[in-house]
Amino acid sequence: MDRSELADFLRRCRTRLEPADVGLTAGSRRRTPGLRREEVAQLTGASVDHYTRLEQGRGSRPSRQMLSALARALRLSEDERDHLFHLAGEEPPRANHGPTQHVRPGLLLVLDRLHDVPAQVFSDRGEILAQNAMAVALAGEKEPGHNIIRSWFTVPDSRTLFPPEEHEAHSRNHVAQLRAVSAARPDDPPLAALVRELRAVSAEFEDLWTEHQVAMRRAEHKRFLHPVVGELDLDCEVLVTADCGQRLVIHTARPGTGTYERLQLLRVVGLQDLTAGV
Incomplete structure (x- = not known):
């Protein structure tokens, strides 16, 4: 680990960003350019x-989890990540024949601009890669890498946010997507492991898979x-990246x-909760 070079790199990456670049408000007048240290800490959870x-x-x-959080918070490119x-003495993450888990800075910039609607970036395996404050207010905060398909079939509480009469449709949609992705990438070890796990632990998943x-x-x-x-009746739009490995999912109200009024209320409630947690 090269502490001095790591420190210099972090400082330079922090000072090239402004609060608006990462979805934060500028607040009081700043004497120096860039993000403050406490803002980077807030974005990484450190x-x-x-x-x-x-x-x-x-x-x-720093742990690999912390390094990944820093890469997201500082909007690093894949080369910068x-x-x-390397500066921390770690081998960079590899794709393992699947899509990269690193969200491109441009996609994060779009996510940050969507301040009044819930929006998340997912991998096609169902992993949450990034989410904005409204998505946290709607569905609760999830750690990067949390797989919504795994939790849907293994954690009963994950379904409470949706009407019971629609659970079967959600289950079918999740399984149908995994089927399609599995056929497109048969050499993706994490994807194959996820399917094996769910077929073993969930009879519902196994029945739908067949x-x-x-x-x-x-x-x-x-x-x-x-x-x-x-209750919120939301339209869900899915924007797919060029390599089809990541999806920006946006929920809007007419x-x-x-529902539009309740979504505005959710924004106020969600921001209050986030402020109280800092």
Whole structure:
């Protein structure tokens, strides 16, 4: 681990960003350009002290999870992310024959601009790669890498956000997508392992898998049962990256509807919760 070079790289990456670049408000007047250390710490989920020590060349060796969080927070390109890992004495993440888990800075910039609607970036394996504040307010905060398909079939509470009469349709959609992706990438070890796991632990998944239905998730209509603002009827748009490995999923409400008003309320409630948690 090269502490001095790592510290210098982190400082330079931090100072080239402005709060608006990462979805934050500028707040009070700033004496120096770039993000503040506490803002980077907030974006990564680390303590301010821990991040400060890294920038001062005094920190302990960061974990791979922390390095990935720093790469997302500082909007690093894939080459810059790999450089960050090398400076920390770690081998950069590899795709393992599947899509990269690193969200491109341009896609993160789009996500940050969607401040009034829930939006998330998923891999085609169902892993959450990034989410904005509204998505957290709608569905709760999830760690990067959390797989919504695995949780749907293995964690009963994951279904409480959706009307019971629509659970079967969600299950079929999840399995049909995995079927399609598995056929397209038969040499993807993490994907194959996920399918084996779910076939072993979920009878529902196994039954649906044997039906061999195939479909990729596209635009659809979804109903959510939010515990605070009530029922939300949302339109779901899915934007696919050029390599088809990542998806930007955006939920919107039609203006003039009750759901539109409740979505605005959710924005206020969600921001209050995030502020209270800082």
